[in-house]
Amino acid sequence: MSFVPSQYRLGITAGGQLGKMLAQAAIAWDIPVVVMDPDPACAARQLGMKFLKGNPRFREDLLKLRKEINLLALEIEHVSIEGLRDLQSEGIRIIPNPESLELIQDKGLQKKRLAEKGIPTMPFVLLDHEHEIVEAVQQGRIQLPFVQKTRKLGYDGRGVKRVNSMADLSDLLAGPSVIEQLCDIEKEISLIVAGNPQGETCVYPPVEMVFHPEANLVSYLLCPARLTASQAEEANHIAIETYHAFNPGGLLAVEMFLDKQGKCWVNEVAPRPHNSGHHTIEACATSQYEQQLRCLLGLPLGNTGLIKPAAMVNLLGEPGYSGIPRYEGFEEVLKLPEVYVHIYGKQQTRPFRKMGHVTLLGKDIEELTEKVELVKQKLKVKA
């Protein structure tokens, strides 16, 4: 088989940081890229041969891509399934596949699929209204504390609420929800699985996610995660099983809890490049973005091996600042050896908005955690 880049037209929606980094990988192979995003000033605005304004949540916007592309990759789950089916019926190859995405974009269906397939995930119930939650607590069918997750449109910590006490019941999230038993978390980890149409799968090394205490967002991650050999093996096995439970095609990020007994529980999945895979650009033999392309094009999967231990620090908008971003401490951070700064290009910063990330390579986790502290201390996104 010959590769003829000019035969392709790759649609990427939307043009946030994940779409931007995917576009960079595609352009390195000279694949023509069309970006669709509601905002012409999106992160990917400097990339691609064409930009289309549109919101992938709307079927009619997705249809604008019909004559423009023959491949489509998503960077977000919240996309019109009908629109995707329309595009698919025109012969456009899409990852993740719409059937799988339909399950995943509804956290209720996602949990049910995990449970049906016997994949360890925390016990849960599905309830449609807040008053049903209150009743269930009052009747002792649900124990406090628990986690409430809205079934649709959650993202980056939005749509997730920890309910600790009866008092919190007056402030529940609206709409159909997953009510999930709290896990006694030792640490949170993530593994990214990739699969191509030939039926091959591969898994990236596990990463350990350390959360921001306030923002419910990843503050930094370490790769490889600090796990025992048997924990790592179990996590790897569960990640592959989870991939097959959904069969999304392309990438599936599998976020897990490791509990205090050392057991893994799948928290949730994302069928796309993932924040917990940014470090793969510099730290792994194949980046998650190139891997996504390989899956989409039906090419052999790339090696996922870690070239060097890595850390990734999210650059979150500093609380108290909104407006045109300036990156304080940039110069100091650039003095570190093996430091890779990615600035996404969002034109406005806001408190805790993901504005960029910094990947660090180092000889071991000790060296990396020192570098992480320095980056977190020095580099601030202000306005």
Place this chain on the structure above:
Amino acid sequence: MSFVPSQYRLGITAGGQLGKMLAQAAIAWDIPVVVMDPDPACAARQLGMKFLKGNPRFREDLLKLRKEINLLALEIEHVSIEGLRDLQSEGIRIIPNPESLELIQDKGLQKKRLAEKGIPTMPFVLLDHEHEIVEAVQQGRIQLPFVQKTRKLGYDGRGVKRVNSMADLSDLLAGPSVIEQLCDIEKEISLIVAGNPQGETCVYPPVEMVFHPEANLVSYLLCPARLTASQAEEANHIAIETYHAFNPGGLLAVEMFLDKQGKCWVNEVAPRPHNSGHHTIEACATSQYEQQLRCLLGLPLGNTGLIKPAAMVNLLGEPGYSGIPRYEGFEEVLKLPEVYVHIYGKQQTRPFRKMGHVTLLGKDIEELTEKVELVKQKLKVKA
């Protein structure tokens, strides 16, 4: 100091592969990029916020950038010096600096500067007309064989001729030339030096260049070059001296011969990212493209250390094929671990045209040379 990407407008001229890879580095930092190239279908065509059609050899074309940018980086030497001076007088920061570029773009002045500064370079004479060369040979002032290089506009092996015999004298290159004594070459190496406005310099590890037997182009390179410790030290010292001899600001690639006695001779220099530095994207702590940006922005220089031994194979258009490129063997090459394919996006292939490159990482030079052979054997650019 805060870094505010939106304060910059980076002009890149032209939009060939070096411009493309520089634009990718700039966009990773969200620096707004304006590309100027004579060809709107150039390699960098999918990158940047604006494209301007223009040929940087022409002063009036460069002047189109005047109101568009506040930084300018070049990917080629053949640029109007008057145009650069005009832009500089408007406050635009440029690397390389025009004074230095003026010396370098004339290989006669370049050689004179090297000789004046006591940098080892093969003995030479400058002659303006072919008949003067013939006379000098007849009068015994020049010995056969020798190398003739046109003083201006040489590139990628064009403008260089090896003259072996009296018969070759009927087929000399036209115009003012450098006539250079032949070096008894053991191998060719290259070192890239970077310098920032603060006066810091740093050097990338030496690479060994293996030339294509027909095309007078690099076929592949290996890093680190196979040199003794004292040869590597000498090469490093000469590279830094050469940087200071020209003081271009930004990058200076210093190509050298290592002769059969193990002595280094500077062949020529290029004040920009260089083919011999492509591997730095994946193999070094800081890529040559990010380094060029750091220099331009007056940021601290990045670490140049090698993360892993590397090879880089140029993908040259296969002789006998012209037209829309197809990359035969792409799939097979992607099965290798730690392989990075870059397809530049030139819309037409021609025999020996540089269409892309492949970087390979490996544990040692033996493993790398095996991978190189596989890539050279399998991956062919046809039409």
